Amino acid sequence: MTPAATEPDDDNSVKMMDYFMQLEYREPLCPVVRRYADQLLEGRLIGHQCPSCGLVYLPPRGYCPICVVETTDADETVLSDRGTVTNYTVVTPVQYYGQHETEPFVRASVTLDGGNATMNLQDLVDVPVDEVRVGMRVAAVWKPKGERSVADISNRSWGSAEGCIDGWRPTGEPDAPAEQFLGKATF
């Protein structure tokens, strides 16, 4: 339906308003995450293993939310930097504000060898998007020692190893059987 002739067609009135919201936050790393960051700089991945249920949290949180028990340095465990892709998604980027990626990319969950510790939202390197699969064996690609930075490590678990690990590269080993990972939640 077209507007009546007497109504001004788009009349140049103000109909929208932009507001650019920007807030800055500064906070110290909490002790357990600070220790995690220090260890990352040394090339070690550490977690806390719940003394009650055995789940491993990486980065450590200082508690197990499943059992509601606190965890401490005594529960610290050094983890392998090799593991298996246990879940993944392919993101086709939409160019919203703040999205810097332009091509489809993978975010993978990597369950580390020797336990149940899982790192989520990890980058995979040197592997085409359509070749990623659950069960794929991968190893961390550490930055050289002098180039590591923990500036992006936060209390909020964002960028869990960013600045120290470039991503995870396929090792070429035979896949681990996918069935043991499918349908399971990771934390």
Next chain:
Amino acid sequence: MDDIAIIGYAQSPSQRRAELTEPQFLFPVISEAIERANVERRDIGFTCAGSCDYLSGQTFAFVMNLEAVGAWPPISESHVEMDGAWALYEAWVRLQHGDIDVALAFGSGKSSPGDPSEIYPLQLDPYTLTPLGADPVSMAALQARAMLDKGTITEQEMAEIAVRSRTNAANNPYAQVRGSGDVDTLLREPYVTAPLRRHDLPPISDGASAVVLATADKARAVCERPVWIRGIDHRIEPHQPGMRDLTESISTRQAGRHAGIDHGPVEVAELSATFSHQEKLLREALGLGDEVQVNPSGGALAANPVMAVGLARIAEAARAISERGVSRALAHATSGQCLQQNLVCVLEGA
């Protein structure tokens, strides 16, 4: 309405800058409240939290706070983007259904990472107020000036309120700003935002509080001295500051009346007077005479863990009854700028 009782409560110490994360400092507070309530975590039929994602600087930050509760296997829970006092209100309503007998309310906030003067304008009208950067100190200063002009308070009285808060806070292990300075010294300080000086403002605080509620039968079964919620109500005024009388708190008066404060004498009042002049305004709105002990904890001027401070007032009023032998107390919480929204809770012992 069925009688509901407070059977456990806990607070964290307020800190200018907590080293721990919000879930980390919440963790022992919730555990302590449950322990003091003499119930098991699995007895809790409903949980309600109050917190603010803008304070935390992360969307859905409130979900992380549930890690301090224990949400596995899944629990029945809810969240208010308000002070924990409103979480308690929701839990109180939930208990009225009668199908559960224990509920947990908590509030938490970590104000230190952000800048309150930039965060709080975002709670205001996004067309006419947020773009002006209308910060809480400036808004409170408009209210204080209106009271000074009307002659309902003096700068001297404001300083006296601040000194009394700090003096009272000397005995409160959770407080952050404790007794120092006399009125004359404080009045020689420069204005921060005239007519407000530093002592008229609350501190920036990180902290948490938690309260466990129970139905009457359950409370009597597990608790030697339950603190009964005899009335609770909250009311709100128009949002635009220029469309309200800032020198009165009509919503507090209404909430107080509906909560039944005049059904008996009030011995202790814990008020969320975040700025010094607001204490006088609230006293007047609630009809509190000189015989009422106001903010024996030091109140919000001594510790202002935003989103936990109102629930902490309820916890302090409950503490006065269960630990200090007070028979009737009231607690007040507020939300929005210049006391826009107010909650009043009346508590009694046996």
Next chain:
Amino acid sequence: MTTHTIEFPYTRTLGPVIGPFLTGLRDGHVLGVRNRDGRVLVPPLEWDPATGEAIDVDFVEVGPAGTVETWAWVTEPTRKHPLDHPFAFALIRLDGADTALLHAVDAGSMDRMRTGMRVVARWKDERAGHITDLSFVPEEAA
């Protein structure tokens, strides 16, 4: 210390009341709206805050001068404030209005502020239809 920034670029639709209000600001005048009792609300609202009744949109031009009802002197403006030097936030009852508008008064110094003083709108040259298209100055300075 870790630092992080969050950013949300909001674009809001304005509707039948705030739209004309901000259009008015762009065009250099301030609009209020009349409620059923004949009181003029500024800023205009879609509902009467006293009764909750929908307001029949009846715009009234108010100001551009008005009277300061209360004020606060901002010594150190934040980066979100409308002026980058000390100023007063004030509740201003514009001539012809029955409520007060929150805005900034560029008075130069606190000594020049007092309750009951007269102020007048000072318009920006480049206006976008935004509440900061104007601020206020003491009338004697205009």
